[in-house]
Amino acid sequence: MTMTDESKNHSRALTDNEMDQLLSAFYRLEVPQALNGLPSTWPELQGAQKERQKPVAVIVAAAASDKPAVPPVSRGIAVAVATLAACMMLMVFSNVPSGPKPSATVNTTAPPVAEPDDQLMNVSAGGTDGALDENQTSLEEIDQIDLSPADDGPKTKPAAAE
Amino acid sequence: MAFKPHSNQDSQQELERVTETDYLDALYQENSRELWAIFYSQCSDPERAYDAVQECFLRLHAYTGENIRDPRAWLLRVGQNWLRDVARRKSSSCKLSASLDELPNDRFDAEDILTSDENRTAIREALQQLLEDDRKVLVMKYSLNWSSIQMAKAMICSAAAIDMRLSRARRRLAELLQEQGYDND
Numbered sequence: 001m002t003m004t005d006e007s008k009n010h011s012r013a014l015t016d017n018e019m020d021q022l023l024s025a026f027y028r029l030e031v032p033q034a035l036n037g038l039p040s041t042w043p044e045l046q047g048a049q050k051e052r053q054k055p056v057a058v059i060v061a062a063a064a065s066d067k068p069a070v071p072p073v074s075r076g077i078a079v080a081v082a083t084l085a086a087c088m089m090l091m092v093f094s095n096v097p098s099g100p101k102p103s104a105t106v107n108t109t110a111p112p113v114a115e116p117d118d119q120l121m122n123v124s125a126g127g128t129d130g131a132l133d134e135n136q137t138s139l140e141e142i143d144q145i146d147l148s149p150a151d152d153g154p155k156t157k158p159a160a161a162e
Numbered sequence: 163m164a165f166k167p168h169s170n171q172d173s174q175q176e177l178e179r180v181t182e183t184d185y186l187d188a189l190y191q192e193n194s195r196e197l198w199a200i201f202y203s204q205c206s207d208p209e210r211a212y213d214a215v216q217e218c219f220l221r222l223h224a225y226t227g228e229n230i231r232d233p234r235a236w237l238l239r240v241g242q243n244w245l246r247d248v249a250r251r252k253s254s255s256c257k258l259s260a261s262l263d264e265l266p267n268d269r270f271d272a273e274d275i276l277t278s279d280e281n282r283t284a285i286r287e288a289l290q291q292l293l294e295d296d297r298k299v300l301v302m303k304y305s306l307n308w309s310s311i312q313m314a315k316a317m318i319c320s321a322a323a324i325d326m327r328l329s330r331a332r333r334r335l336a337e338l339l340q341e342q343g344y345d346n347d
Binding site for chain 2: 012013014016018019020021022023024025026027028029030031032034035038039040044045
């Protein structure tokens with residue numbers, strides 16, 4: 001079989017029927033076999049699916065229980081809420097004012113209210129028998145001050161209310 | 163030792179994975195042949211056309227955007243864009259390097275002719291010289307076995323126009339193949 005210029009002139013074109021046959025066979029053979037493979041068989045997708053898979057441990061329930069399992073997330077939230085509530089209660093109780101007994105904290109804003117059973121603070125360094133001033137005034141003398149004097153004697157302040 | 167019951171979350175993920183694969187397989191079975199044919203009409207390379215099909219399905223699998231209303235149109239667009247990018251990167255020339263060895267006058271056997279890789283390459287290269295629409299009608303007719311009405315719907319024209327285009331494409335291809343030259347001694 002040779003190709004010459006003269007032979008080209010005598011070559012005939014394929015008929016419609018021949019072209020039909022040629023093209024049918026051609027396109028049938030052109031389709032690659034790989035086109036028949038579904039995506040689920042492709043290595044690229046199988047690799048991606050394996051990466052997404054989490055390692056699942058085989059676990060079995062020990063005993064049948066009617067109660068549904070509590071998801072770990074909900075359990076965590078419940079524990080956190082309970083802890084928070086306990087902390088808040090602790091803070092509230094710690095701030096409540098003290099009862100009959102004096103509290104350990106020192107309140108510097110208001111003077112402590114003296115109760116009848118409390119031991120009174122000594123006014124003078126010498127105690128109840130000691131002098132209060134240079135005139136050797138004692139508490140005992142102050143205690144006997146007449147609160148409603150008749151004359152114009154020196155007025156003294158009444159003793160502090162009990 | 164305490165045992166925990168099987169997590170519902172793992173089962174759900176497994177179900178989603180299986181469902182997604184099934185959906186992809188179903189979509190592939192429905193559209194792959196047609197997509198391949200269209201991509202082939204664009205590039206005249208069966209392997210590259212298959213690569214385009216695979217590429218668009220892989221991208222669909224990896225897609226995480228909004229819901230796709232028309233998956234077929236989406237796949238077609240992605241595949242065509244990919245083909246264009248590939249064509250730009252490897253600018254392949256359409257030289258008619260091969261020629262048909264033999265076209266016997268007395269008995270025409272298409273299968274015989276096509277056993278030769280060179281002959282198939284020659285036909286591919288001749289197809290590349292046709293207009294893209296001509297290639298499309300040829301591939302729809304001979305690869306997908308579509309009727310004129312189906313092709314008319316795809317090409318948005320009348321069935322008569324499809325028949326005319328088909329006839330013209332076949333004739334032009336025959337001329338190109340004839341120009342390859344053959345001689346029967």
